[in-house]
Amino acid sequence: MQKRPSRTSEIRLAELVAALSIATDLGMGQPMEYVLHSCVLAVRLGETLGLSVSELREVYYLALLRYLGCNAGTHEQAALVGDELAMRTATLPVYGGQPSQIMDALVSHLRRMHLGLSSLDLDQVIAQRILVFSQVMQESAAGHCEVAQLLASRFGFDESMQQALGQAYERWDGQGVPGGTKGEAIAASVHIVSLAHDAVLFHRMGGAQMAVAVAKERAGGAYEPRSVERFCQQAAHLLAGLEAGSSWQAVLALEPGSQTSLSEEQFDNACRAIADFTDLKSPYLLGHSSGVAELAAEAARRCGLPEADIVAIWRAGMLHDVGRTGVSAGIWGKPGSLSDGEWERVRLHSYYTERVLARPRALAQLGTLAASHHERIDGSGYHRGASASLLTPVARILAAADAYHAMTEPRPHRPALSPEAAAEELLGEVRAGHLDSEAANAVLAAAGHRVRTTRRALVAGLSEREVEVLRLLARGHSKKHIAGLLFISEKTVSHHTQHIYTKIGVSTRAGATLFAMQHNLLATIG
Ligand SMILES: [Fe+2]
DSSP states (O other), X not given: OOOOOOOEXXXXXXXXXXXXXXXXXXXXXXXXXXXXXXXXXXXXXXXXXXXXXXXXXXXHHHHHHTTTTTTTTHHHHHHHHSXXXXXXXXXXXXXXXXXXXXXXXHHHHHHHHTTTSOHHHHHHHHHXXXXXXHHHHHHHHHHHHHXXXXXXXXXXXXXXXXXXXXXXXXXXXXXXXXXXXXXXXXXXHHHHHHHHHHHHHHHHHHHHHHHHHHHHHXXXXXXXXXXXXXXXXXXXXXXXXXXXXXXXXXXXXXXXXSOOEEXXXXXXXXXXXXXXXXXXXXXXXXXXXXXXXXXXXXXXXHTTOOHHHHHHHHHHHHHTTGGGGGSOHHHHTOOSOOOHHHHHHHHHHHHHHHHXXXXXXXXXXXXXXHTTTTOOTBSOSSSSOOXXXXXXXXXXXXXXXXXXXXXTSOBTTBOOOOHHXXXXXXXXXXXXXXXXXXXXXXXXXXXXXXXXXXXXXXXGGOXXXXXHHHHHHHTTOOHHHHHHHHTOOHHHHHHHHHHHHHHXXXXXXXXXXXXHHHTXXXXXXX
């Protein structure tokens, strides 16, 4: 996208990172706000340990960023264990425990995944998976750290934070991953954040009593003993009200040190980083988010939309699929057709995108647009099933850009379509009434296809002929009379009428009349 003047955007770094932490909650198979709660606890614990403001700031951001690498290696994990999110839900509580506990959790997970197998076949599956599990998980954890470090540098975090992220899964006793570090050699922030994250998990499972019991059990093992001692002494105070009220507000109010606001350019760079974070979820998605963003922005420009809309569609394109993090890579990579249950999970991803971006105002506006990328003008899309009257021109362009770009990428059930075949398929979507023709034509032109001259923007994706029919309907003409006026059959008028009603989301002539008045469509024809 064209470079813009560097002025301050309306978003704080803390807001952006906290929003992204909602995506990483989903990517770790945890309820939303798990990381926000952990951040509050980690800072509280750091304060009782007497940390300086700069040390507390590292604790704060490390707590929020700890799972930033969560999309790394998910495709491989899903190939091994089926639903990697369910596996993470099952195993996260025991990562700080004994190796035998991790294996027990894995075996239980595999049993749940393969309920239909005979016990002999099940034993075989378990034996095969256990053989490679440790190696895959070791590589995956190392990948998490590496990816988190690389992404953090793109958000502008310094060397010290990147180093802490590289040690995020290390343990006091040296038995962590990627390994090779123990005790005091590990950053103090890592010890505090590891304990806080697990304490929140066990607090949710069994209250303060369980959180304290597990912390004591793992002192000197996974956790640094002094932090455990302080946590256990003050657990009631530290855990008080952790899940009550607005965690979002609590986290933002807690930021140690001065608040950092992003410049417009930094915000753009952060959107690019989130796009890459998202597309790591599956090898089929590489470059999808940034490709959609560039294509949609160019299409919007060709439609003559204002600069603010072009910026918004570019950013929304970068962010549109962040909710994919909350759906198993096993589904994104499944070669066969999806079951109804799997489709339901797929349909959730645009909802997750909306929720991840919902809180900071600057992201919420983008989030509403981003989360509309699977909506269709006839109301057949998801997750809201919004129809034409609710879909703005930018939303229609984003939907067409996403659809076209996805067609030109390989998917597990089909190879990538050629640009020509994708263009034909996109136009088929227009003919079927799913996509707006002007938006699709603009996307095709932006992708380098020769298309008919883009027509003047019409309301709600209605064609010229449909607007004519709507005007006459609104003026009270019968279908028979309209047919005569327009030299078409009565059956064709009925067909147009039905199409119009679907596109503008009404079911009566009165609704259509009001719509026509609202959009100044009542000028006489002919
Ligand atoms: Fe999507």
